[in-house]
Amino acid sequence: KAGVTQTPRYLIKTRGQQVTLSCSPISGHRSVSWYQQTPGQGLQFLFEYFSETQRNKGNFPGRFSGRQFSNSRSEMNVSTLELGDSALYLCASSYNRGTEAFFGQGTRLTVV
């Protein structure tokens, strides 16, 4: 059974640009959540999608958005990138919301 796949693994962008990250969940999983990890801040919740609907959103500005497709694949978009957006972005999928979630390897975004 394939795990959670995130693409790309690494990304370098300049300030002001936008970026789209992709996540393919484990087959059959309906919930996809996104997290931002920065040094000293742990895993900060961005948003969760379940059956193509955003069910929950963390405390991030509107520059951060996402969506989920009918096949449960999800994308997150960050517009007008800032230096502080440099982080590891992790996607996690689970069959049901809030239960055991399986993480991808993450996308390391560097904003210069």
Place this chain on the structure above:
Amino acid sequence: DQQVKQNSPSLSVQEGRISILNCDYTNSMFDYFLWYKKYPAEGPTFLISISSIKDKNEDGRFTVFLNKSAKHLSLHIVPSQPGDSAVYFCAASVELSVGSQGNLIFGKGTKLSVKP
């Protein structure tokens, strides 16, 4: 306002001894708790979970204890091995309705170093 707190950023333990990682939470509505392990450059890996109806769950060398009155959970690893060296995150979620949990809220993590 941090709902899940891991107050020790790091912990160093000798191989073969017990590692005890602690986690406190503030939201009394949390009813499902999980521990994850994370190596550098990898995503977190699920370790063990516990429901609020239990106070202990064991899986091999890993045991999680839940003290609901103190809003505290701990992860015990015994015996500790050098391969256990990683960052450990605790997480919690709330039951929104029957069969539906809210999103996972994570602590900031504790870096465990197990020395040979």
